[in-house]
Structures are given as structure tokens and as C-alpha cells.
Amino acid sequence: MSLMHYTRDNMAGLLRGHDINPTHQRIEIAHALFSRQEHLSADQVMAIVNTRHSETSKATVYNTLKLFLEKGLVREVIVDPSKVFFDPNTTPHHHIYEVDSGKLSDIDAEHVHISGLPPLPDNMVTEGIDLIVRVRRKA
Amino acid sequence: MSLMHYTRDNMAGLLRGHDINPTHQRIEIAHALFSRQEHLSADQVMAIVNTRHSETSKATVYNTLKLFLEKGLVREVIVDPSKVFFDPNTTPHHHIYEVDSGKLSDIDAEHVHISGLPPLPDNMVTEGIDLIVRVRRKA
DNA sequence: TCAGCAATCTGGACTTTGTCTAATTTCCGG
DNA sequence: CCGGAAATTAGACAAAGTCCAGATTGCTGA
Ligand SMILES: [Mn+2]
Ligand SMILES: [Mn+2]
Ligand SMILES: [Zn+2]
Ligand SMILES: [Zn+2]
Numbered sequence: 019m020s021l022m023h024y025t026r027d028n029m030a031g032l033l034r035g036h037d038i039n040p041t042h043q044r045i046e047i048a049h050a051l052f053s054r055q056e057h058l059s060a061d062q063v064m065a066i067v068n069t070r071h072s073e074t075s076k077a078t079v080y081n082t083l084k085l086f087l088e089k090g091l092v093r094e095v096i097v098d099p100s101k102v103f104f105d106p107n108t109t110p111h112h113h114i115y116e117v118d119s120g121k122l123s124d125i126d127a128e129h130v131h132i133s134g135l136p137p138l139p140d141n142m143v144t145e146g147i148d149l150i151v152r153v154r155r156k157a
Numbered sequence: 158m159s160l161m162h163y164t165r166d167n168m169a170g171l172l173r174g175h176d177i178n179p180t181h182q183r184i185e186i187a188h189a190l191f192s193r194q195e196h197l198s199a200d201q202v203m204a205i206v207n208t209r210h211s212e213t214s215k216a217t218v219y220n221t222l223k224l225f226l227e228k229g230l231v232r233e234v235i236v237d238p239s240k241v242f243f244d245p246n247t248t249p250h251h252h253i254y255e256v257d258s259g260k261l262s263d264i265d266a267e268h269v270h271i272s273g274l275p276p277l278p279d280n281m282v283t284e285g286i287d288l289i290v291r292v293r294r295k296a
Numbered sequence: 297t298c299a300g301c302a303a304t305c306t307g308g309a310c311t312t313t314g315t316c317t318a319a320t321t322t323c324c325g326g
Numbered sequence: 327c328c329g330g331a332a333a334t335t336a337g338a339c340a341a342a343g344t345c346c347a348g349a350t351t352g353c354t355g356a
Contacts, residue, residue, distance in 0.1 A: 041304065041351090060342075075306045080343065099233070099241045100314085101342065114277075117284060125275060134268040135290065138253075142292045145256060149271070150287040156280050180322085180333065199313080214335045219314065239343085240313065 024052040036089045043067075043074045047082045048091070057095055057103040057122045097122060097150055112149040125151070163191040175228045182206075182213045186221045187230070196234055196242040196261045236261060236289055251288040264290070 022028075029048045030040040038044060050066040051058060058066070064079045083104055086092040095103040097115045103122060112125040130149070138144065161167075168187045169179040177183060189205040190197060197205070203218045222243055225231045234242040236254045242261060251264040269288070277283065 039303080043305075076343090077307080077345085078305055081305085094238070096235060096238050099235050102238045116281070129273040129275075131270075131272045132288070133270045133272075136264060136268075138290075138292060141295050142255070143295050145291040145293045148287070148289040148291065150289075151274065151277075152284040152287065153277060153281045154284045156282050178332080182334075215314090216316085216336080217334055220334085 024049065032091070036086075036091045038085065038089050038091065043078050044082055044085075046074060047079065048086070051086075051092060051104060051106040055106055057105050059101045059103055061101065063104070095122065096148070097152075112151070114151045114153055117152055117154050125149075163188065163194075172230070175225075175230045177224065177228055177230065182217050183221055183224075185213060186218065187225070190225075190231060190243060190245040194245055196244050198240045198242055200240070202243070234261065235287070251290070253290045253292055256291055256293050264288075 024032075026045055026049050029045045029052065032052070033040040033044055033048060046067045047063055050063050060079055060083055063083065064074070064076060067074045067079065083092070086104070087094055090108060091106075093105040093108050095105050095113060097103065097113065098120060107124060110127040112127055112130060114123050114125055115121075132147065132149070163171075165184055165188050168184045168191065171191070172179040172183055172187060185206045186202055189202050199218055199222055202222065203213070203215060206213045206218065222231070225243070226233055229247060230245075232244040232247050234244050234252060236242065236252060237259060246263060249266040251266055251269060253262050253264060254260075271286065271288070
């Protein structure tokens with residue numbers, strides 16, 4: 019699993035497994051995210067997918083990323099006020115954000131413990147807990 | 158301190174204490190935030206400040222909020238992909254974000270403990286730790 | 297085979313949030 | 327008062343994201 023090598027061929031199966039009809043564009047977009055295992059913005063996905071020659075429209079990139087999100091194939095990371103990052107890692111984990119460079123990296127949730135959170139009102143459920151460590155280069 | 162009542166008159170002193178020249182517009186913007194003690198977006202500040210008659214330009218609202226941020230008078234909360242919230246509460250605390258309604262509320266950091274975070278590289282310093290509990294109305 | 301149909305994709309107009317700039321206004325200190 | 331620095335302003339601009347109506351694609355059933 020952790021040694022999985024994400025080829026374009028794998029992508030169709032991955033998409034089907036999440037109830038997503040594997041079209042050419044969707045395969046390319048999934049491949050961009052999963053072969054790199056990096057946090058990418060819509061713009062970056064757009065650029066990657068259209069490197070050779072223009073293949074996929076902006077509308078499709080945005081629609082597809084939203085679809086992936088709904089189907090639980092990717093996760094959204096909100097750390098930069100100017101753009102959303104899409105994260106192919108959907109296992110519970112946290113993030114380190116380097117504010118100067120915009121570099122975003124993962125912290126495994128395994129050893130992190132958060133205690134003392136107040137109880138939620140009865141009619142509420144937790145959808146997720148986002149922990150972001152904002153760091154900066156030392157002066 | 159916790160019972161502080163923020164009048165417009167107080168605002169001038171508060172601003173001076175943070176090395177901010179208290180102008181009419183700055184006082185109005187500070188008053189919008191501190192009298193409510195709520196998380197406000199730039200748009201909301203703009204609307205509040207210009208309720209009676211138009212007094213403060215968009216440029217000034219954005220410039221002033223950025224100035225307040227730099228001077229440590231307010232804090233930025235990045236939780237919604239479409240807008241930034243400004244927080245008059247600068248004491249260490251965390252947030253609950255209700256995804257449906259967009260309602261944002263505070264969690265006192267006092268009793269929350271976060272352990273097991275990996276050590277940072279030597280050349281990095283933590284600027285802040287943001288913990289956001291994303292909640293949703295039960296189905 | 298192929299007409300019909302639903303799903304998908306597309307260019308481009310549009311909206312929203314935020315930034316920038318050059319011109320004006322406000323606020324002093326001398 | 328006068329001159330200059332600080333602050334404010336309108337409005338042009340930019341970037342991220344949404345929306346729509348028309349074109350394409352890929353089935354499916356006669
Ligand atoms: Mn983006
Ligand atoms: Mn705003
Ligand atoms: Zn991640
Ligand atoms: Zn807060």
C-alpha cells in the first residue's frame with residue numbers, strides 16, 4: 019500500500035473504487051495528484067495536466083477536483099488565504115505550513131494527541147480536526 | 158480585562174498602545190471588531206463601518222486590517238476557502254467552524270493539550286499552531 | 297449499425313476577494 | 327499660515343473560482 023506505484027493504468031481502478039466514472043480527464047487529474055503524492059492547487063493541477071498540449075479545461079479541473087472531494091478520493095487543505103490545496107492523502111494526518119515559501123508537508127497523526135477539547139452540542143458531529151503548524155525560517 | 162467595555166473612546170488608547178496612529182477610520186474599524194468580539198471578514202467590517210453613510214473606502218478597510226495584523230492587534234483565521242476572518246482575540250485559542258452556516262467560535266486553549274508533534278528542523282521557528290474543529294449539523 | 301440519450305467536457309462570461317496606484321485630503325510642526 | 331508626511335480614496339486591475347449553454351463522447355436498444 020505505502021509502496022504503491024501509481025500508474026495511469028491503476029487510476030481507472032482507483033476511480034471506479036470510489037464510484038467515479040474513469041474518463042480520460044479524470045484519469046489525468048488523479049494521476050497528477052497520486053503519482054506525486056503532493057498537495058496541489060487547482061492551478062497546479064491545471065498546469066501539470068496540460069504540459070504537453072492543452073487537454074483539459076479549467077471548468078473540468080475544478081469540477082473534477084470537487085467530485086474527487088465529494089467521493090472522498092482527496093481531501094481539501096485550507097492554509098493559504100489565496101488558494102485551496104488538494105491532498106491525495108486521506109488518512110488522518112496534520113500539516114506543517116511554511117509561510118514564506120508556501121511549502122506544505124504532512125505530519126502523521128499516529129503519535130499526535132489532542133486532549134481537552136470541550137464537548138460538542140448534541141446536534142453536532144465532528145467532520146474533521148485540522149491541525150496546522152505554521153512555521154517560518156529563523157531570522 | 159475580560160469585562161472590558163470597548164467604546165469608541167477606548168479605541169484610540171488601544172491603537173496607540175499598539176503603535177498605531179488613531180485616525181477616524183482606524184477607530185471605526187477597531188470598534189467594529191472589538192465591540193462585537195466576533196470574527197469578521199473584510200466585507201463584514203466594510204459593511205458595519207459604512208452602515209449610516211459611506212465613510213471608509215475598501216482600500217482603507219483592507220490596509221487597516223493588514224496594519225492591525227502586523228501590529229498584533231488582531232489575528233487572522235483561515236478556515237473558509239473564500240475569505241479570511243479577522244479575530245480581535247489574540248490570546249492563544251482554537252476554533253470550531255460550523256461548515257454549513259459558516260459560524261466560527263472560540264475554544265479556549267487553556268485546557269487543550271497537543272502532544273507528540275515532531276521536532277522542527279533547526280532553521281525553523283513555530284509562528285503559531287492552528288487547531289480547527291470542523292463540525293456539521295447531525296443528519 | 298446507428299439514432300437517441302445521458303453524462304461529460306468546453307470556452308468564455310461572470311463574480312468575489314483582494315491588491316495597486318496615482319491623485320487628494322488630513323494632520324501637524326515650525 | 328506653509329510645507330511635507332501620513333493617510334485615505336476611487337477605481338483599475340488580478341487571481342481564484344463559478345456558471346452556463348452548446349458541443350462531444352460513449353452507451354444502448356431497436
Ligand atoms: Mn487554486
Ligand atoms: Mn472578505
Ligand atoms: Zn496532507
Ligand atoms: Zn477566535
